[in-house]
Amino acid sequence: MNEENILIVRCGEVALKGQNKPYFERMLVDRIKRNLRNFQGIEVKRHEGLIYVRADKALEIEPVIKAITKVFGVASVSQAVEAPSDLEDIGEEAVKYMLKLIEEKGVKTFKVEAKRADKNFPVKSPEIGRIIGAKVLIGCKVLKVDVHNPDVLLHVDVRHDKTYIYDGKITGLGGLPLGTNGKGMTLLSGGIDSPVATWMMAKRGMMIEAVHFHSYPYTSERARAKVEELASIVAGYCGKFKMHIINLLPIQEAIVTNCPEEETTILVRRFMMKIAERLAKETGCSALITGENLGQVASQTAESLVVTDASVTMPVMRPLIGMDKIEIMDRAMEIGTYEKSIEPYEDCCTVFLPKHPTTKPKLDRILLSESKINCEELIEAAIESDEVVVIKGI
Ligand code: ATP
Ligand code: MG
Numbered sequence: 001m002n003e004e005n006i007l008i009v010r011c012g013e014v015a016l017k018g019q020n021k022p023y024f025e026r027m028l029v030d031r032i033k034r035n036l037r038n039f040q041g042i043e044v045k046r047h048e049g050l051i052y053v054r055a056d057k058a059l060e061i062e063p064v065i066k067a068i069t070k071v072f073g074v075a076s077v078s079q080a081v082e083a084p085s086d087l088e089d090i091g092e093e094a095v096k097y098m099l100k101l102i103e104e105k106g107v108k109t110f111k112v113e114a115k116r117a118d119k120n121f122p123v124k125s126p127e128i129g130r131i132i133g134a135k136v137l138i139g140c141k142v143l144k145v146d147v148h149n150p151d152v153l154l155h156v157d158v159r160h161d162k163t164y165i166y167d168g169k170i171t172g173l174g175g176l177p178l179g180t181n182g183k184g185m186t187l188l189s190g191g192i193d194s195p196v197a198t199w200m201m202a203k204r205g206m207m208i209e210a211v212h213f214h215s216y217p218y219t220s221e222r223a224r225a226k227v228e229e230l231a232s233i234v235a236g237y238c239g240k241f242k243m244h245i246i247n248l249l250p251i252q253e254a255i256v257t258n259c260p261e262e263e264t265t266i267l268v269r270r271f272m273m274k275i276a277e278r279l280a281k282e283t284g285c286s287a288l289i290t291g292e293n294l295g296q297v298a299s300q301t302a303e304s305l306v307v308t309d310a311s312v313t314m315p316v317m318r319p320l321i322g323m324d325k326i327e328i329m330d331r332a333m334e335i336g337t338y339e340k341s342i343e344p345y346e347d348c349c350t351v352f353l354p355k356h357p358t359t360k361p362k363l364d365r366i367l368l369s370e371s372k373i374n375c376e377e378l379i380e381a382a383i384e385s386d387e388v389v390v391i392k393g394i
Contacts, residue, residue: 012075074172095139181205193291
């Protein structure tokens, strides 16, 4: 058996990148290395379109696999053994591999799936499969071949200098490596939607910076702590990021005092967007991210979103726009944010909630309302109060 545990990492969509493929692969290797930085005795290398992770045998391999499958851009991982690309050696390793599976899992049937990435190898794939299959049958007397429904599909991947033998794949998250698609400023609340939206954009390679609005003392310290904990779960995927914490209360009070009650929510949302855009420009972000979802609430009707968009010039990315709430909740459960999101703490949007919020706001009316308050001064004061916290992944 090999001295090291060998993991083959496949890069899914990155493999389709044509001329830019080496760049994406380099970024992916870099991200895998970062996610594995706390493990000792690990080597990550890119070779012939695959990424190989070699881990000291003393190292428990499951946590290593888990850390790799959390990297955006990783399609799947297989734990493999390697042999020199010579039929005798491959056969010997394949027999050892199957004997172990018989002992550990009581495997009874198998099929060999051979692939010859090295076209100079003198034997073609189907023939490799037959030869190795015959060797396994001789070496493992209890095994039978089952071509339709085998207990184990034994992959034999013949490459230039080495051959890799493995069964099964552990599915990764897919997507693109972080840092390959700029940086976005996400508006992060304590709800279910915005952590999922943030995660989805990070999955497409976008680096994250966040802003959270609160209405202290109407919202509590505990509500803020909850958002930070939620952000940490997201950072577990996208790495540590900065979160700007802004008190929105003076703006909400100015709106409630001076503007029509039914417009409160949409006016507050426009302020949030404007502040987020300022912060985005200061921090090198090229887009805003929200968890808005068409028709979910009054401020997310098509008409409301148009009026919200008109408050900024930066593109607003809304990855949840066409999803159903159930789908969003399922995704939140998958990524591990759901349980934290449903903890019942107050949010600044629920402070000063109008009884009948407008669902069809008109931009000219909204602009008229905004002319009654000193927007610029309020925005500047809000940004002055910015408190930045660094969110580390868990
Ligand atoms: P979520 O589950 O994300 O809170 P929601 O359905 O409660 O979404 P809204 O409260 O209308 O929807 O907010 C829509 C979006 O506005 C959120 O997804 C988020 O991006 C942003 N947002 C709302 N409240 C805040 C906040 N307190 N701080 C930062 N962003 C917020
Ligand atoms: Mg919310």
